[in-house]
Amino acid sequence: MNDLAISGLVIAYGGLLAVDRFDLDVAAGESVALLGPSGSGKSSVLRAVAGYLTPRSGTIRIGGRDVTRGPARDRNCGMVFQDYALFPHLTVFDNIAFGLRARRLPKAEIRDRVGQVLATVDLPDLSQRYPRELSGGQQQRVALARAIVVRPAVLLMDEPMGALDVKLREAMQLYVRRIQRQLRITTVYVTHDPAEAYAMADRIVVMRSGRIAAAGRTHEVYTEPPNSFAARFLTSCTLLELVLPEDGSRLLPSGLPGHERPLRLAKPLQAGTHRVFVVLKPDTIRCASRPSPGSSPGVVAARRVAGPSFLIAVTVGGVTFMALDPSGRFSEGDEAHIAWHPEEARVIEESDDGRPSTAPDQRLEHAGTRAGAEIGRTGASG
């Protein structure tokens, strides 16, 4: 059974629609990340689940029970806030015990459970400290402990790493993820950082303007983003939008930047397709100082360290390509000739509002191999 089931959720602030017909099912023990830019409605969804705001319509079920309009205190959600929201006047022990005392548990049990959870988050010796006496990472662990000690049906985390510096954030991601897996806590995790979503979630739901823009298993949305928004938001891939001839032909006689030879789409476009994109991963784009057949000349506009190599932005005409430069020989302002193979490109078809409609096995191919005759014909007319 799903621990959390959201269907048809609509949230509005005054006349402003923040969340529009949002559906989400989270299975027991699963961790789902709501990922999106600020204003995409992801935090509103979380706050509706926690009971801090009442949706205009739709239902929220926790453990099968409809809680849509019920009070927050009856939902048994554990919430970790971005700024932790620890009670400044209470010690670590009392902060964590707050939810247990609200449930009127016996003192001995409260002491045991707080002790256990402090051990889980590796803070057994700090129970008498006040929040102001703790570092950011320690405060974050106290906030997590306070949320999980009540054994919540759903753990809600609202940009919990936002206030931590990068190094600590990476450590805390692994740490929180390990605890989440170990205790099999059903979790909804809100973030605007794709890397954090990859680290924290089994499944990623990308939100845009209050709607789901893309959703899928974590590695799938990364390797095969279903639409252009997901590809732009989740990856450093280069997206080229294809301008196809109006007559329905699938041929690109002059090719694309980086592959200036005739190309064509292997399959006919699906019904409902309005826009077609070619997606190129940085490691499939080769950069050279000298031109090669089919390559396009460009200028390196920026570069940054990406793991052991460099990620460079090469402007070709008006298009910016993100390419990998393992040797680090290109710097800003250099001329770079880029080239890529069509078989390494992915094709995304989508409707005007971003609904994926990619034909099965759709791909780019050379327009000079099997269908030479056809190319001759269309090429002549184009």
Next chain:
Amino acid sequence: MSGRRWKLGLIPIGVFYATFFIVPMGHFLQASLYPSIGPAEQGSAATVQNYVRALSDPLLHRAIVNTLELSVITSLGATALAYPIAYTVARSRTWGRYVFVVVVTVMFTSAVPRAMGWKALLLSGGLVSMNHGFAAAAIGTVHASLPLAVIGLLPVCEALPRNLLEAARGLGASSWTIFWHVILPLTERGVVAVALLLFAVTAGAFTTPALLGGGRISLLSVLIRQELLQVLDYGRGTTYAVILLALVSVVAVITSLVSSRRRAGHGPLGQARA
């Protein structure tokens, strides 16, 4: 340094206080040391005779007790009444603002018509016909202090982080628990400051208690006015004034000490309960 520049800004208020508070208070202190030898005349030898006489006077004892009672009741009553108003105004974006305007408007009503209104309502022949002057005076001073209390508590309630209340609610706490264990401890410092302010203002209040008390209750402020303006016993009047100032200062210091000691300790949900 920015610290020094900041201190320069204190000069105008410092000059104001020195001119209109410290210098007159110095005069009072000085005058209180010279016993009266006739109406508006004082002897030339400084003694503590005025204080010895005043402190052994049962009339003054009565006045001190009355003043303390009225100030404490007003301070606690007005703070308690103002707290929910300030909280509602701070939390509400819509009609809370109107409540605020209504409350503040009362402040701009002059003390005399306000007291007369209560008089018509409360005292003999009025709607409620209350014969106890003290209760009427207390109602009047609570009413007079309410706007000050609301204005004082408003920033205190506005500074309360909303997500702490949400965290408490999400953890399953009832409204009562949240008020008692989160809201009150977090606003304690501001509440104590406002209560002290009301205490000091009421201890020195004259018009409202005099009008509503019907002259029957003896308060320090009433006695001071009597001695200085009617009896013209400057020695006694200034002595009472110094005693009033000392009284307010002692209460302020004790309250601050108790309050900061409590905060330094474990607080209301302390380890003792764990």
